[in-house]
Amino acid sequence: MFKKGTKLYSIITGSCPKCQQESMYTIKNPYRLTDTLKINERCSSCNTKYRIEPSFFYGAMYVSYAVGIAFAVAAxxxxxxxxxxxxxxxxxxxxxxxxxxxxxxxxxxxxIWINMFLSYDETLTKK
Known part of the structure; x- marks a missing residue:
């Protein structure tokens, strides 16, 4: 369930949704607040472009609402x-x-948002 090649792996680890070889984020620590949302332009392993279009991650605000509600309900x-x-x-x-x-x-x-649009491609990891 949480193994490489699944969407859950990419969502939890923040790795590239296509190859899952590296982190999308420039800094792994999310609590470095100035760099929390800074992502690489492309994956250095498979060249996947993370910002698919301008303002792509605005849709993540809707997902953020649902995830926040889940955390609030858990609390x-x-x-x-x-x-x-x-x-x-x-x-x-x-x-x-x-x-x-x-x-x-x-x-x-x-x-979650980027994994809704991009899927794992196992041929990229067998290079």
Whole structure:
């Protein structure tokens, strides 16, 4: 399920969706906030262009909303249902989760978005 050649591998690792040989991002650490969304222009292994068209990643904002909701629901379930916290603490847990995981949510959203349009090509890895 999480092996090379699957979309899930590319989404989780942020690797090239075509060859999965290298990271799309110039800096691997998403918490380096000035470089969170900086991506390479092309894959150095298979020459896939990451910015398919101008403003391509604007669509990732819609995915980001869904991913943020998933993180917020997880924070709610953990704080309210499992830890039995009161409403204010639950609200703070949700907001805190969204703030702390913001760089990861943004990258995951971009990874999901580009993987909706590009698929793994195993012939590129057998060169």
């Amino acid at each position: 709610f379930v953990i704080s309210k249902l499992i830890l039995d916290a009161d409403l204010i603490v639950t609200f703070i847990a949700i907001v805190g989760t969204l703030i702390v995981f913001m760089p990861i949510i943004m990258r995951l959203s971009r990874n």
